[in-house]
Amino acid sequence: MRIDAEELSWGVPGKTIVRAVSLSVAEGETVGLIGPNGSGKSSLLRCLAGLRTPTAGQVRYDGVDITRWPSHERARKLAFVEQTADTDSDLRVADVAMLGRTVHRSRWRGPDAADHAVVEEALARLGLTDLADRPWKQLSGGERQRTHLARALAQRTTGLLLDEPTNHLDVRHQLELMELAARTPQTVVVALHDLALAARYCDRLVLMHRGTVVADGPAADVLTPPLLREVFDVEAEIGRDALGHLAVGYREPVR
Ligand SMILES: Nc1ncnc2c1ncn2[C@@H]1O[C@H](COP(=O)(O)OP(=O)(O)OP(=O)(O)O)[C@@H](O)[C@H]1O
Numbered sequence: 495m496r497i498d499a500e501e502l503s504w505g506v507p508g509k510t511i512v513r514a515v516s517l518s519v520a521e522g523e524t525v526g527l528i529g530p531n532g533s534g535k536s537s538l539l540r541c542l543a544g545l546r547t548p549t550a551g552q553v554r555y556d557g558v559d560i561t562r563w564p565s566h567e568r569a570r571k572l573a574f575v576e577q578t579a580d581t582d583s584d585l586r587v588a589d590v591a592m593l594g595r596t597v598h599r600s601r602w603r604g605p606d607a608a609d610h611a612v613v614e615e616a617l618a619r620l621g622l623t624d625l626a627d628r629p630w631k632q633l634s635g636g637e638r639q640r641t642h643l644a645r646a647l648a649q650r651t652t653g654l655l656l657d658e659p660t661n662h663l664d665v666r667h668q669l670e671l672m673e674l675a676a677r678t679p680q681t682v683v684v685a686l687h688d689l690a691l692a693a694r695y696c697d698r699l700v701l702m703h704r705g706t707v708v709a710d711g712p713a714a715d716v717l718t719p720p721l722l723r724e725v726f727d728v729e730a731e732i733g734r735d736a737l738g739h740l741a742v743g744y745r746e747p748v749r
Pocket residue numbers: 506511529530531532533534535536537538
């Protein structure tokens with residue numbers, strides 16, 4: 495699916511948090527949303543998911559204003575994994591993933607064989623097959639994060655919004671998750687703090703600062719020392735790691 499935001503603003507009384515953001519994400523593209531704490535990444539993702547009503551501008555899925563999509567149809571088009579997604583503590587891992595199938599069933603029908611097959615596949619893609627029967631409350635932070643991602647995959651949407659999906663994951667799972675985000679035919683917008691990971695796996699980076707988009711383009715154009723200085727207040731050098739991937743080196747902050 496294509497996702498467009500046009501002159502999108504959102505805020506609370508007395509404070510504009512997302513300011514006139516225009517953003518287009520093409521079908522199948524993986525866009526990395528980067529920016530300092532408080533720059534508005536989560537707020538923008540919530541607007542894109544339809545969880546916040548913009549104070550100005552609009553969001554379109556496949557060219558249609560999202561206020562014109564009924565909420566159940568929206569949920570079939572787009573899955574959102576929030577940063578602090580929690581869930582009912584009595585559920586098992588497979589039950590949480592099965593929540594992703596709810597949008598595809600009528601209220602009166604339980605999961606059928608096809609739903610179970612989709613959930614099994616989602617759990618396998620996140621390396622959770624062996625944990626399928628594990629109660630949610632026994633999971634580690636990273637296992638919970640992967641379980642929420644499995645729920646989003648089981649939703650079988652054409653769009654995926656991920657807010658810091660790697661912050662609890664070990665290196666191996668970070669790489670696997672980002673590989674999945676890059677390779678899936680789904681349209682993905684992913685907020686990330688790890689700039690090198692974002693550069694390596696995203697088709698394009700969108701840099702936010704104080705609620706606005708200050709750069710949008712290939713990683714090499716966005717991750718430049720002047721922009722990193724302006725937005726993150728750090729002195730950085732851009733180079734290559736041992737494998738040739740873009741790497742960011744930071745100097746000690748001068749107080
Ligand atoms: N409902 C709200 N009421 C008041 N302020 C809010 C609300 N939601 C967000 N904010 C503020 O808006 C700013 C942007 O928050 P947001 O969570 O979008 O930033 P972020 O870029 O995702 O940050 P982080 O990298 O820390 O996750 C922050 O200063 C936050 O405190």
